[in-house]
Amino acid sequence: MKMKRLGNTGLKISEISLGTMSFGRWIDEQSSLEILNIALENGINMIDTADLYGRGQDNGKFDQLGEAEVILGKALKGRRDDVIIATKVCNRMGSGINDAGLNRRHIMKSVEDSLQRLQTDYIDVYYAHRPDPDTPFEETIRAFDDLIRQGKVRYIACSNFQAWQVAKCHGISAQMGVERFEAVQPQYSLLVRDIEKELLPFCQSEQVGVIVYSPLARGLLSGKYKSATEFPSDSRAEAGEERLLDLLHQEKNLEKVHQLGRIADQLNVNLPQLALSWVLHNPIITSAIVGATKKEQLEDIIQSKEIILDKEILDQLDRITKG
Numbered sequence: 001m002k003m004k005r006l007g008n009t010g011l012k013i014s015e016i017s018l019g020t021m022s023f024g025r026w027i028d029e030q031s032s033l034e035i036l037n038i039a040l041e042n043g044i045n046m047i048d049t050a051d052l053y054g055r056g057q058d059n060g061k062f063d064q065l066g067e068a069e070v071i072l073g074k075a076l077k078g079r080r081d082d083v084i085i086a087t088k089v090c091n092r093m094g095s096g097i098n099d100a101g102l103n104r105r106h107i108m109k110s111v112e113d114s115l116q117r118l119q120t121d122y123i124d125v126y127y128a129h130r131p132d133p134d135t136p137f138e139e140t141i142r143a144f145d146d147l148i149r150q151g152k153v154r155y156i157a158c159s160n161f162q163a164w165q166v167a168k169c170h171g172i173s174a175q176m177g178v179e180r181f182e183a184v185q186p187q188y189s190l191l192v193r194d195i196e197k198e199l200l201p202f203c204q205s206e207q208v209g210v211i212v213y214s215p216l217a218r219g220l221l222s223g224k225y226k227s228a229t230e231f232p233s234d235s236r237a238e239a240g241e242e243r244l245l246d247l248l249h250q251e252k253n254l255e256k257v258h259q260l261g262r263i264a265d266q267l268n269v270n271l272p273q274l275a276l277s278w279v280l281h282n283p284i285i286t287s288a289i290v291g292a293t294k295k296e297q298l299e300d301i302i303q304s305k306e307i308i309l310d311k312e313i314l315d316q317l318d319r320i321t322k323g
């Protein structure tokens, strides 16, 4: 497994990260463990989770949020130091007015809750999960910096931020003389390419790590979907994942997937492998976070790092997916 430096830090992470949004939500503890073990056996050291991942994301029950962190905490007992754990804060975790957001109070409570669920005393990378328009950036950055001083967090990062928001936060960090966001976590795949305009050039210029999520467009780039209304029974679309349904309903996406499948056939690889190798071939990308609900999916996708894409193929992929 190729290891890369995370942005301007000295931390080395695997170019494929394991996402755990499925843990406890669509798959049980045993299947989650199997997937985690395959990741670790294949040299993946970066494990991505979030405070909220769990069944509560779908049924609205707050006591069923955080199940992925609980599973990870149990599974990583005795091997905590072998992995880099990234988790996130911002989403609503309770019914109280301050049980959400990037305010100092919620951050300080959430970090303790995540540490407890993960059964660890430090988080390697702590993300602001998304911007919080109700909290000044200064307040969030100061709270995050305090967590580093307290030894609870090693590096801070942000997810789903626009380039201007990361740039503004970096300016604030420099002005205050405190830690800055060392990585971003946006969505990126052959079907979702908008970060190429602003965020990727910014990260390249400022040496910010780029850890992208949903490189298979939440499974749409598996090729398993032939229709925007009828889905395979064991798929996330059938389970009702809203953001996947949005992608499925976007005009032209199914046609693009069909054309991409033909290129994968030409290359003698399958579509998930082509989709992931395309993300990894971009040198600005530090790591791609893949998800799985079956261990065979992860075994299959790990082979993508071997595929070499030449200019002719890259041009063909651009013609299908750009614009």
Ligand SMILES: NC(=O)c1ccc[n+]([C@@H]2O[C@H](COP(=O)([O-])OP(=O)(O)OC[C@H]3O[C@@H](n4cnc5c(N)ncnc54)[C@H](OP(=O)(O)O)[C@@H]3O)[C@@H](O)[C@H]2O)c1
Pocket: 018, 019, 020, 021, 022, 048, 049, 129, 159, 160, 185, 212, 213, 214, 215, 216, 217, 218, 219, 220, 222, 234, 235, 236, 237, 272, 289, 290, 291, 292, 293, 294, 296, 297, 298, 300, 301
């Ligand atoms: N920061 C954020 O806001 C944010 C948002 C979303 C995700 N994330 C992170 O990114 C991680 C990955 O996201 P994602 O799960 O959407 O990523 P993804 O890799 O785009 O999609 C994974 C899905 O693709 C399908 N799949 C994977 N490998 C396959 C294979 N070899 N053959 C056929 N189908 C395959 C499976 O769908 P089925 O299960 O339907 O079979 C699997 O659940 C999450 O776990 C989470 O850690 C972060």
